Amino acid sequence: MTSASLFVDVPQAQPVAVFKLTADFREDPGPRKVNLGVGAYRTEECQPWVLPVVRKVEQKVAADSSLNHEYLPILGLPEFRASASRLALGEDSPAIKENRVGSVQCLGGTGALRIGADFLRLWYNGTNNTATPIYISSPSWGRSHNKKSTGPCCREVILYASCGALSSWKGPHLHGALALNCASSSSCFLLYAQSCHILQRKQLFPFFDSAYQGFASGDLDRDAWAVRYFVSQGFELFCAQSFSKNFGLYNERVGNLSVVARDADNLARTLSQMEKIVRVTWSNPPSQGARIVAVTLNTPEFFAEWKGNVKTMADRILLMRSQLRAKLEALGTPGTWNHITEQIGMFSFTGLNPKQVEFLIKEKHIYLMASGRINMCGLTTKNMDYVAQSIHKAVTRVQ
Numbered sequence: 001m002t003s004a005s006l007f008v009d010v011p012q013a014q015p016v017a018v019f020k021l022t023a024d025f026r027e028d029p030g031p032r033k034v035n036l037g038v039g040a041y042r043t044e045e046c047q048p049w050v051l052p053v054v055r056k057v058e059q060k061v062a063a064d065s066s067l068n069h070e071y072l073p074i075l076g077l078p079e080f081r082a083s084a085s086r087l088a089l090g091e092d093s094p095a096i097k098e099n100r101v102g103s104v105q106c107l108g109g110t111g112a113l114r115i116g117a118d119f120l121r122l123w124y125n126g127t128n129n130t131a132t133p134i135y136i137s138s139p140s141w142g143r144s145h146n147k148k149s150t151g152p153c154c155r156e157v158i159l160y161a162s163c164g165a166l167s168s169w170k171g172p173h174l175h176g177a178l179a180l181n182c183a184s185s186s187s188c189f190l191l192y193a194q195s196c197h198i199l200q201r202k203q204l205f206p207f208f209d210s211a212y213q214g215f216a217s218g219d220l221d222r223d224a225w226a227v228r229y230f231v232s233q234g235f236e237l238f239c240a241q242s243f244s245k246n247f248g249l250y251n252e253r254v255g256n257l258s259v260v261a262r263d264a265d266n267l268a269r270t271l272s273q274m275e276k277i278v279r280v281t282w283s284n285p286p287s288q289g290a291r292i293v294a295v296t297l298n299t300p301e302f303f304a305e306w307k308g309n310v311k312t313m314a315d316r317i318l319l320m321r322s323q324l325r326a327k328l329e330a331l332g333t334p335g336t337w338n339h340i341t342e343q344i345g346m347f348s349f350t351g352l353n354p355k356q357v358e359f360l361i362k363e364k365h366i367y368l369m370a371s372g373r374i375n376m377c378g379l380t381t382k383n384m385d386y387v388a389q390s391i392h393k394a395v396t397r398v399q
Helices: 017-027 052-062 078-089 108-123 143-148 176-182 196-201 225-232 264-279 288-298 300-331 354-364 384-397
Strands: 101-107 134-137 157-160 188-191 205-210 237-242 254-260 347-349 373-375
Touching: 052 288, 052 300, 078 101, 078 225, 078 237, 078 254, 078 288, 101 108, 101 264, 108 205, 108 237, 108 254, 108 264, 205 225, 225 237, 254 264, 254 288, 288 300, 300 384, 354 384
Parallel strands: 134 157, 134 188, 188 205, 205 237
Antiparallel strands: 101 254, 237 254, 347 373
16 A cells, blocks of 8 residues: 655745746747846857866866865865955955954855854844844845845845835836835845945944955956945944856855954854854865865966956946947837946846736747846847847837
C-alpha cells in the first residue's frame, strides 16, 4: 500500500519572474526578439562579457601553488574584506584609520543584506527586536530588498518613494524626504543616498546597498560619494557591496558587508555576533571569487585595468540611456523621458504599466519585467529603433 506523500500539501510556488522571463525569451522563435529582462551586463552583440582583467587574474590565481582548498575564516578572506571596504569608503577614510571599520564576506549583495538584517533583528534597538520598521524605496529590487533584507527580521516593511523612483510616466517623485520625517526614531533605512540631516536628527540607521559602484558614472569614487559622506558626518552604518556587476562575477556570489562602528570596541563586538550568524547560515564563504577581487584590488596594474573595464561597461550603459531617450522624444512618445538618463546603474524603470509590458512581450517579442524595469544592456545600436518604436506603440495604443 502506498501512503500519501509527506509533501502533499506543499503548494506550487510561482516561478522567479526574471528567470522565467529569460526562459520564455529563449523559447521564442521570433527573429526580432529582444531580452531587456536579463540581470547581467551584455555587449553590443548581446553576449556576456568576461572582463579581460578577470581572465588574467584567474590565470594568476590558478598558477599559485601555495593556495589550497581549506576553509576560509568564518568572516571571509581577510585581504578581500579589507580591500572591499576600502573601495567603498576610500583609501583615506578616517574611519578605517581609526580602526572602526570591519566587514563580512557574504554570498553576493543579497547575502550581505541578509546578514545585516539578521544582526539588526537580534541586536539593534533592543535584543531580538522584530518591532523596528525598515524603510525600503519603491520601486525596489524585490529579490534583494523585500525578501533578503527583511525576511523574519522586522515587523513592518514600509515602502517610500525614493528620488529615483517612478510612480508614472512623468519621472521621479520626491516622497523620500516625507518618509524620513514621518519615520519613528531608530527606524532603519535601506537606501542609496538620502537626506543626511534628517537621519541624524531622528537617529535613523542608514543601510546602504552598493550594487553598482562604478556603473553610475564610470568613476568608482564618485559613485561612492554618498556612503563616504554619511561616514564623514559621524554615522554608524552598514554598506552591502556586490561584485557581480562591476566584476562580471555573477555566478561566484562575491559580496561584502562593510560595518562602520563608533569605535574599535563596538566594532569587535558587532563582528563577533555577525560571526555567529554566518556560522549557522553558510558557515564559511567560497574563496575563488573573493581571491579574484582581492588580487585585482591589491595589484596596481590589475586595479588600473579593472577601472578601465568598468568604465567600458558604464559608458555603454550611458550611451544606451541617451539614445533611448533621444529616440522616444524624437518619436513624440507621450510622457516625459528624462528619467531614463537621470536614473543610474544597469537597470531603468521605464514607467510602462503591466498592460503595456504585456503588449511588448506578446506583440513585439520584447521581454521585460512587469514593473517596466529594463536592463539597458539589452539595448544595442541594432535594436534601438525597433525597441523605441515598439515602446511608442505600447504607450499610444495601450492604457
